[in-house]
Amino acid sequence: MNVRFRLGLAALFAALAVGGCASAEDADTLTIWHSWGGAELRTLKSLIADFERKHPGIDVVALQIPHDTLLDKYTRSSAANGGPDILIGDNDWSGKLSQAGLVVPIFDEQATTATATSSSASVAPAADPDASPLFPLSDEARFAPETLAALRVGHEIYAWPESVETLVLYYNKAWVPRPPATMTALRTMAAGLHIPDGYALAFNTDFYYFAGYFFGGGGQIFAPDGKLDVDTPAGVDMLGWLAGLTTAPGVLGTHDYGKADSLYKEGKAAMIVNGPWALADYQKALGPDLGIAPLPRLSGDRPPRPWIGVKCLMVNSDIDARHLQLARSFLAFIDEPSTQRELSMGCGHIPAVLGVKVPADSPLAVFERQARTGTPKSADPHLALVWDPMNRAIQETLSRRYPPAVALARTQKLIEAELAEVEANE
Amino acid sequence: MIGSGPLSATTGPLATPVTRSGKGLSTERLAYAFLAPAAIVMTFITLYPLAYGIWMAFTNFNVTHLRHQNPRFVGLQNFVDILTQAPYLDLHFMRIFGFNLLWTVTNVALHVTLGVGLALLLNLEGLRLKRLYRAALILPWAVPTYVTALTWRNMFDPQYGAVNLLLARWGIHGPDWFQHFWTSFAAVLTTNVWLGFPFMMMVASAGLVAIPKDYYEAAALDGASRWTQFWTITVPGLRPTMVPAIMLGFVWTFNQFNVLYFVSQGNPLGETEILVTEAYKLVDPMGLYGVASAFAILIFFILAAITLVNLKLTRVLDA
Numbered sequence: 001m002n003v004r005f006r007l008g009l010a011a012l013f014a015a016l017a018v019g020g021c022a023s024a025e026d027a028d029t030l031t032i033w034h035s036w037g038g039a040e041l042r043t044l045k046s047l048i049a050d051f052e053r054k055h056p057g058i059d060v061v062a063l064q065i066p067h068d069t070l071l072d073k074y075t076r077s078s079a080a081n082g083g084p085d086i087l088i089g090d091n092d093w094s095g096k097l098s099q100a101g102l103v104v105p106i107f108d109e110q111a112t113t114a115t116a117t118s119s120s121a122s123v124a125p126a127a128d129p130d131a132s133p134l135f136p137l138s139d140e141a142r143f144a145p146e147t148l149a150a151l152r153v154g155h156e157i158y159a160w161p162e163s164v165e166t167l168v169l170y171y172n173k174a175w176v177p178r179p180p181a182t183m184t185a186l187r188t189m190a191a192g193l194h195i196p197d198g199y200a201l202a203f204n205t206d207f208y209y210f211a212g213y214f215f216g217g218g219g220q221i222f223a224p225d226g227k228l229d230v231d232t233p234a235g236v237d238m239l240g241w242l243a244g245l246t247t248a249p250g251v252l253g254t255h256d257y258g259k260a261d262s263l264y265k266e267g268k269a270a271m272i273v274n275g276p277w278a279l280a281d282y283q284k285a286l287g288p289d290l291g292i293a294p295l296p297r298l299s300g301d302r303p304p305r306p307w308i309g310v311k312c313l314m315v316n317s318d319i320d321a322r323h324l325q326l327a328r329s330f331l332a333f334i335d336e337p338s339t340q341r342e343l344s345m346g347c348g349h350i351p352a353v354l355g356v357k358v359p360a361d362s363p364l365a366v367f368e369r370q371a372r373t374g375t376p377k378s379a380d381p382h383l384a385l386v387w388d389p390m391n392r393a394i395q396e397t398l399s400r401r402y403p404p405a406v407a408l409a410r411t412q413k414l415i416e417a418e419l420a421e422v423e424a425n426e
Numbered sequence: 427m428i429g430s431g432p433l434s435a436t437t438g439p440l441a442t443p444v445t446r447s448g449k450g451l452s453t454e455r456l457a458y459a460f461l462a463p464a465a466i467v468m469t470f471i472t473l474y475p476l477a478y479g480i481w482m483a484f485t486n487f488n489v490t491h492l493r494h495q496n497p498r499f500v501g502l503q504n505f506v507d508i509l510t511q512a513p514y515l516d517l518h519f520m521r522i523f524g525f526n527l528l529w530t531v532t533n534v535a536l537h538v539t540l541g542v543g544l545a546l547l548l549n550l551e552g553l554r555l556k557r558l559y560r561a562a563l564i565l566p567w568a569v570p571t572y573v574t575a576l577t578w579r580n581m582f583d584p585q586y587g588a589v590n591l592l593l594a595r596w597g598i599h600g601p602d603w604f605q606h607f608w609t610s611f612a613a614v615l616t617t618n619v620w621l622g623f624p625f626m627m628m629v630a631s632a633g634l635v636a637i638p639k640d641y642y643e644a645a646a647l648d649g650a651s652r653w654t655q656f657w658t659i660t661v662p663g664l665r666p667t668m669v670p671a672i673m674l675g676f677v678w679t680f681n682q683f684n685v686l687y688f689v690s691q692g693n694p695l696g697e698t699e700i701l702v703t704e705a706y707k708l709v710d711p712m713g714l715y716g717v718a719s720a721f722a723i724l725i726f727f728i729l730a731a732i733t734l735v736n737l738k739l740t741r742v743l744d745a
Contacts, residue, residue, distance in 0.1 A: 422713075
């Protein structure tokens with residue numbers, strides 16, 4: 001082999017090795033993985049610039065990954081001692097990730113830590129990620145109890161709340177001048193509305209969207225004593241109610257989020273049930289015709305109880321003390337009042353911090369009101385086992401494969417078996 | 427191996443004898459040195475994950491073992507759970523396997539028929555704009571599977587999909603494609619035939635070029651019809667190129683994840699799930715890595731058995 005070629009090759013390998021080490025060991029680079037797009041991404045970029053200004057010398061690298069693959073990618077990377085310093089995701093991810101030991105506890109539930117003493121943006125002293133939580137227990141007082149309830153896994157919390165999200169009724173004022181207050185009124189209205197090639201209501205039949213009515217009508221997943229209890233008479237009634245709703249005139253029941261979303265944006269659906277993440281897009285698509293209202297109530301004046309989810313930040317358990325400090329600084333920065341206000345105005349996030357209020361005339365106030373009757377979406381990893389069987393029960397009912405009572409009984413048995421297996425191996 | 431193979435024995439008395447000493451050894455070392463990078467990479471990216479997966483299949487590896495890997499050895503329990511339909515798995519192995527076979531056989535049969543048919547048309551003497559047709563027909567293969575799958579999914583939308591809108595123009599009320607087994611199967615089959623025929627067409631085109639034209643001329647002189655020529659010259663002539671392609675197509679189609687996962691999404695009610703999509707579900711959301719690995723090993727043995735039978739049958743036919 002030519003000597004010059006060999007030397008060149010050696011130099012290339014050396015450069016690659018040095019470059020790799022430099023990037024892996026860059027002490028002042030904070031890496032964040034997220035799935036934010038559109039207005040959320042613009043706001044995040046602006047906030048990162050603010051953070052870098054306030055913390056000279058710290059470089060924040062944010063990587064956008066599609067939402068449906070983010071959790072899986074983080075799980076695999078972090079388990080292989082890689083991944084980012086911070087993961088921005090949903091609160092129920094924290095249950096699964098904490099079970100796998102891939103994220104650190106946020107609050108010092110045992111109040112034994114001597115390291116974290118302040119909730120300010122100051123950098124905490126070095127800490128062992130396996131042992132020391134990031135913030136003192138007293139910081140929990142900054143958040144609403146239902147927000148914390150949605151984050152708790154056993155006695156611990158592994159996610160730092162950024163914003164709260166729940167579902168409301170979006171309507172198109174061109175078709176619906178006044179939003180219906182009850183589902184009975186909605187169905188009457190839907191039967192009378194004739195939208196060319198369209199529907200009065202595009203209702204997403206995924207359990208996430210249906211759950212508000214399932215719970216509102218008395219259905220439940222876990223009984224107050226913690227036992228699985230989906231197969232109840234009230235649950236069966238609500239599954240039957242859903243079958244009736246999706247076959248009502250003017251109503252489209254679909255399992256396809258993208259389809260329902262597009263129909264509403266194109267003016268081919270007058271109403272849709274959706275969350276705050278869709279607000280910016282709907283404002284852009286419908287302009288002054290966009291209307292937002294609390295979810296219509298069930299008969300007997302029963303309020304729907306939609307899921308309350310929490311967008312949150314989780315910290316990788318496999319990072320060194322320096323990066324743990326940086327992560328803590330960023331988490332504290334995210335929940336500063338000025339940052340929360342920017343997130344609220346920039347991309348319609350409902351502040352998770354109690355002290356920060358959204359203006360009463362803001363569309364976000366409707367979400368806040370709706371959240372008061374909501375059901376915290378628990379971070380308990382066992383809840384992850386419920387989604388697929390419940391969606392299956394919905395499909396079995398809507399396709400008339402089984403009556404609601406049989407579908408729910410089968411679902412109860414399946415989740416029981418899955419829980420037993422998972423618990424036996426824990 | 428360089429220097430020690432039959433080549434050195436056939437080079438005649440004038441050739442320098444190659445021994446394990448001196449130049450021969452250094453040549454051998456050089457050969458190993460060239461092979462080493464590939465061997466090291468293959469060990470890490472292929473053999474290690476394979477061995478790791480086999481080990482996982484015999485443990486209760488789940489999401490709690492990802493960081494601190496201390497799963498319990500469970501012997502053949504994962505295999506028994508799959509084959510005996512343990513209640514927590516919610517799957518019927520033999521039913522899924524049956525559908526997997528139906529899916530694979532129908533797809534490969536259509537890929538080959540359509541592929542060979544189009545290759546024959548493109549091979550016609552005097553056909554103009556051949557290159558244009560070939561480029562157009564290979565397009566489905568050039569588009570990423572994921573994009574094709576999502577496009578076809580939208581085309582089969584019951585309310586706004588192109589297929590039902592076209593049917594409506596002819597006065598036919600299109601079905602809700604993914605609500606019934608046979609319509610759902612027809613939809614995924616159409617999508618995968620669209621994706622799969624260009625490969626067979628290209629292989630068949632290459633095979634047709636290799637058949638000497640003299641055979642056809644001689645057969646024509648003997649009065650053989652085109653049909654007879656096809657069965658006695660074209661089919662045997664294509665067999666050496668088509669058999670490996672068919673076996674490859676069989677394995678690809680048997681494990682065709684994208685189409686079933688994105689187009690039918692297993693609907694209705696899991697009736698169009700195949701073994702690999704079911705294995706994926708065991709990992710997400712259930713986190714049962716051990717059971718999923720056992721599932722993958724079962725798929726491997728099934729495919730190995732089918733391939734061996736196929737090879738044997740082909741040899742018998744050739745004989």
